[in-house]
Structure formats: structure tokens, C-alpha cells
Amino acid sequence: MMAHSKTLLVLENFIGGKFVPSSSYIDSYNPSTGDVCCRVPDSGKEEVEAAVKAAKDAFPIWSSKSPLERSQILNKLADLIERDLEAFAQAESKDQGKTITFARTVDIPRAVYNFRFFASSVLHHTSECTEMAAVGCMHYTSRTPVGVAGLISPWNLPLYLLTWKIAPAIACGNTVVAKPSEMTSVTAWMMCKLLEKAGVPHGVVNVVFGTGAKAGEALVCHPDVPLISFTGSTLTAQRITEKSAPHCKRLSLELGGKNPAIVFDDADLAQCIPTTLRSSFANQGEICLCTSRIFVQRGIYSEFLKRFVAEAKKWKVGNPSDPTVDMGALISKEHLEKVRSYVKKAQAEGARVLCGEGVDSLALPAGNQKGYFMLPTVIAEVKDESCCMQEEIFGPVTCVVAFDTEEEVIKRANGVRYGLAATVWSSNVGRVHRVAQKLQSGLVWTNCWLVRDLNLPFGGMKASGVGREGAKDSYEFFTEVKTITIKH
Numbered sequence: 001m002m003a004h005s006k007t008l009l010v011l012e013n014f015i016g017g018k019f020v021p022s023s024s025y026i027d028s029y030n031p032s033t034g035d036v037c038c039r040v041p042d043s044g045k046e047e048v049e050a051a052v053k054a055a056k057d058a059f060p061i062w063s064s065k066s067p068l069e070r071s072q073i074l075n076k077l078a079d080l081i082e083r084d085l086e087a088f089a090q091a092e093s094k095d096q097g098k099t100i101t102f103a104r105t106v107d108i109p110r111a112v113y114n115f116r117f118f119a120s121s122v123l124h125h126t127s128e129c130t131e132m133a134a135v136g137c138m139h140y141t142s143r144t145p146v147g148v149a150g151l152i153s154p155w156n157l158p159l160y161l162l163t164w165k166i167a168p169a170i171a172c173g174n175t176v177v178a179k180p181s182e183m184t185s186v187t188a189w190m191m192c193k194l195l196e197k198a199g200v201p202h203g204v205v206n207v208v209f210g211t212g213a214k215a216g217e218a219l220v221c222h223p224d225v226p227l228i229s230f231t232g233s234t235l236t237a238q239r240i241t242e243k244s245a246p247h248c249k250r251l252s253l254e255l256g257g258k259n260p261a262i263v264f265d266d267a268d269l270a271q272c273i274p275t276t277l278r279s280s281f282a283n284q285g286e287i288c289l290c291t292s293r294i295f296v297q298r299g300i301y302s303e304f305l306k307r308f309v310a311e312a313k314k315w316k317v318g319n320p321s322d323p324t325v326d327m328g329a330l331i332s333k334e335h336l337e338k339v340r341s342y343v344k345k346a347q348a349e350g351a352r353v354l355c356g357e358g359v360d361s362l363a364l365p366a367g368n369q370k371g372y373f374m375l376p377t378v379i380a381e382v383k384d385e386s387c388c389m390q391e392e393i394f395g396p397v398t399c400v401v402a403f404d405t406e407e408e409v410i411k412r413a414n415g416v417r418y419g420l421a422a423t424v425w426s427s428n429v430g431r432v433h434r435v436a437q438k439l440q441s442g443l444v445w446t447n448c449w450l451v452r453d454l455n456l457p458f459g460g461m462k463a464s465g466v467g468r469e470g471a472k473d474s475y476e477f478f479t480e481v482k483t484i485t486i487k488h
């Protein structure tokens with residue numbers, strides 16, 4: 001179904017139900033080979049203007065459909081993506097560098113589920129009603145879609161995160177202008193090809209490709225886009241907040257993390273070690289929820305470190321299309337350099353790199369020599385104030401440090417500007433509740449990682465975000481509420 005192979009894939013914006021060629025393009029690279037794999041429209045104000053107009057024109061009809069009608073269309077779209085799951089997974093792996101296994105089992109199934117989930121959940125919201133009998137009044141709430149939603153997503157889980165926004169936005173009756181990351185635009189473009197067949201009316205979903213500085217900012221600054229749902233870095237979120245302030249836009253910001261894992265000496269290491277390896281290195285460590293600071297209670301520190309490093313060394317890094325590979329390539333050459341620079345800084349500060357970058361050698365297949373690969377890297381004896389323990393690295397690098405007491409570890413785990421996700425490992429149920437309550441973190445997993453119920457709120461505290469998304473939270477974000485009072 002894709003128009004690439006020998007010739008380079010050239011994407012087009014999707015505006016008002018039509019693919020529109022662009023006058024200028026950006027090169028997008030295959031991270032596992034270093035070759036240009038497609039050309040992405042370099043859109044700006046003009047394209048965003050056209051997309052917002054199409055979305056505005058489509059709003060009256062789409063917003064007046066019943067939730068059930070919209071739900072049926074979302075389900076049809078989910079079925080079509082699922083039908084093409086393998087093609088989507090191949091494209092995501094090639095475009096992003098992630099393993100084909102991860103794309104097949106996590107990214108694309110979740111994109112399908114996002115549509116199914118919101119197709120269902122939108123049918124089950126109820127409004128509130130209260131009575132004031134003494135004054136003969138009753139009050140009730142009424143929710144309506146807001147209008148044109150601006151959706152901006154990052155490169156790490158491209159279709160997964162974009163559909164996490166599109167699905168609730170359109171389920172609630174909004175129309176959207178979406179801007180995926182310029183580095184990973186292919187699967188969004190593939191999804192556009194399925195919209196008509198699913199019954200999504202023209203103009204309900206518009207996708208404008210391009211950079212954040214041009215296309216993203218044009219969307220953020222557009223006066224007819226009253227809300228922006230953004231997932232990406234904290235730095236970009238600050239800029240979006242500033243730029244949208246003159247319009248008083250409603251913002252949902254899902255941002256970076258510096259997520260701790262806390263391993264108490266009564267933890268079940270047989271569960272904890274494989275899960276913490278995954279939480280550190282899954283998707284090349286390029287998940288906002290990845291663990292990057294592991295606090296281990298002193299009594300088991302040496303044993304944990306020995307077993308953790310031995311298992312990390314077993315991770316196979318290489319061609320992402322090889323199903324036996326555990327870790328693919330990082331998103332870009334620049335990002336790889338940035339991640340590597342943290343390891344160098346840690347070494348310069350006196351920390352010990354126990355495996356991975358600069359310690360072990362990485363043998364790559366002939367076709368992947370120019371790809372952006374690095375090994376899972378474990379660093380010990382890092383000071384809490386080191387940039388490796390404070391800044392989001394967003395790569396396969398994790399720091400392991402020892403702690404003594406519960407009180408101490410809570411303080412140290414909270415001692416960063418971020419507050420997205422934490423994991424706690426202990427067989428003492430009282431302790432896991434106590435610690436979970438005290439962690440400054442929007443999500444706390446105890447004795448597990450990445451187990452999600454989409455019904456419940458997702459989002460971060462502190463510099464990790466503003467607002468929450470989930471069944472009820474997304475519904476509230478993507479609708480406007482009105483309180484109506486009736487005197488009888």
C-alpha cells in the first residue's frame with residue numbers, strides 16, 4: 001500500500017479529505033541505516049491555515065452526529081488499521097528505528113485500541129444534576145465539543161501517541177488539525193489513507209506535516225484553534241505555553257520524565273530485574289515512562305547490580321527488522337550524540353560505566369553500520385546532583401545508586417524537577433502504599449511497569465506536565481461544560 005520501495009517515499013499533507021502536495025520538503029532518515037527514507041512536507045502558516053479552515057467547515061456536521069454514529073466510525077477505523085497492522089508496524093520500525101517486534105506488539109496494537117477504547121468510552125459518560133428544592137431549582141451540566149483541536153505529537157511512539165489524541169478529540173465531536181513529529185510522519189500519513197473508507201467525513205481529521213518551529217507554532221498561534229494537546233519535551237511546552245498565552249488556549253501538556261525505580265531489600269528480584277531492564281531500555285529507552293534512576297537498598301545493592309548488568313549485557317542490539325533483536329536504533333545522529341555525551345559526563349565526574357557505551361563493543365550487520373545504535377548502558381556511583389541523575393537523557397542509559405532508608409529514598413527520588421512515573425519494588429504491602437503516596441509522580445507502578453488502564457488519569461506532576469488524559473480526563477479536556485439552572 002505504500003508508494004515507496006525503489007523511489008523515495010514523498011508524503012503529502014492531508015487537508016479537507018485530500019492529499020495536497022507541498023512546495024518544499026524535509027528529509028527524514030531511517031535511523032537504522034542512516035539513509036534518507038522519505039520526504040516530509042515542510043509546512044508553515046499557509047498549510048495550517050488551510051487545514052484549520054477545513055476543520056472549521058467540517059465541525060458543524062461532525063459535532064451534530066450522535067456519539068453512537070461517531071463511535072461506529074472510530075471502530076471502523078480501528079478495524080482498518082488492524083487489518084494493515086503488519087504494514088504499519090514495518091513502516092513505524094523503519095521510520096523510528098524501533099524493533100519490528102515492539103512496533104507489532106506495542107505501537108500499532110495500541111493505536112488500534114486507542115480508537116476502540118474511546119469509541120466505547122464516549123458512549124458511557126453521564127452528566128451531573130442537582131436539585132435545590134427550597135428555591136425550586138434544578139441544575140444540570142451539558143457538555144459540547146470545543147471546536148478545532150490542535151494535536152502535536154513526538155517521535156518516540158508516533159502513531160500510538162497521535163491516536164491517543166485524535167481518538168478522544170473526534171469521539172467527543174471536535175475536528176482536528178494534527179502535526180506529527182517531522183522525524184516520524186509516515187504512519188500518520190498511512191492512517192490518512194484509511195479515513196475515507198472508515199467513514200470519517202472530509203475535514204474532520206487534517207494532518208499537516210513539518211517542523212515544530214514552522215508548522216507546530218503556526219498551529220499553536222492560530223486564533224481559531226482553542227485547544228492544544230501536546231506531547232513532547234518540557235522545553236517545547238514552555239514555548240507553546242508562551243505562544244498560546246495571548247489566546248488563552250486550553251492546554252494539555254504531557255512532558256518529559258526522570259523516572260525513579262525504588263528497589264527495597266525485600267523485593268522479588270526475579271520479577272524486578274527483567275522488568276527494570278525493560279523499563280530502562282525498552283524502545284531504546286525512548287519512552288517518557290522509562291526508568292533512568294534506580295535506587296537499590298544497600299543490603300541487596302551488590303547482588304542487584306551484578307545480576308542487572310549481566311542481564312543488560314545479554315540484550316541484542318542491531319537491525320530492528322530482525323525479530324530476535326531487543327533494541328533498535330536511536331532516532332537521529334544528533335540524539336545519539338546527545339545520549340552518548342551524558343555517559344562521557346558521568347565518567348568525567350567519576351562515575352563507573354558498568355556496561356554498554358564505551359565499555360563493550362557493538363557488532364552491527366553490514367547494512368546497519370551507519371545507523372544510530374548504542375548498547376544498553378548502566379552507570380553506578382553517580383551523584384544525585386549530576387546531570388545524569390537530574391536531566392532527561394531519553395536513551396538506553398540508566399543510573400544505579402544505593403540507599404539506606406525509606407525516608408531518604410523518597411526525598412532523593414523526589415529531588416528532581418520532573419514527576420512523571422515511578423516504580424516501587426517491595427513485598428511489604430504497607431510500604432508500597434506508603435511510598436507510592438509520598439512520591440511526587442503522576443503514575444506509580446508497584447512491582448510492575450507499564451500496566452495501563454486507559455480509564456484512569458495519565459500525566460505528570462511538576463515539569464512533567466499539565467493536565468491529565470484518560471477516559472474521563474480526555475472527555476473533560478475535549479469538551480466544554482455548561483451548567484444550566486431550571487426554575488420550576
Ligand code: NAD
Pocket residue numbers: 152153154155156157161179180181182210211212213215216217220231232233234235236237239240254255256257287288392394420460464465
Ligand atoms: P519535542 O518537544 O522536540 O517535539 C514534540 C513535537 O512538538 C514535535 O511534533 C515537534 O515538531 C513539535 N514542536 C517542536 N517545537 C515546537 C514549537 N515551538 N511549537 C509547536 N510545536 C513544536 O519532543 P520530541 O523530542 O519529539 O519527543 C521527546 C520528548 O517527548 C521527551 O521529552 C519525552 O519525555 C516526551 N514525551 C512525553 C510523553 C508523555 O506522555 N508525558 C510521551 C512521549 C514523549
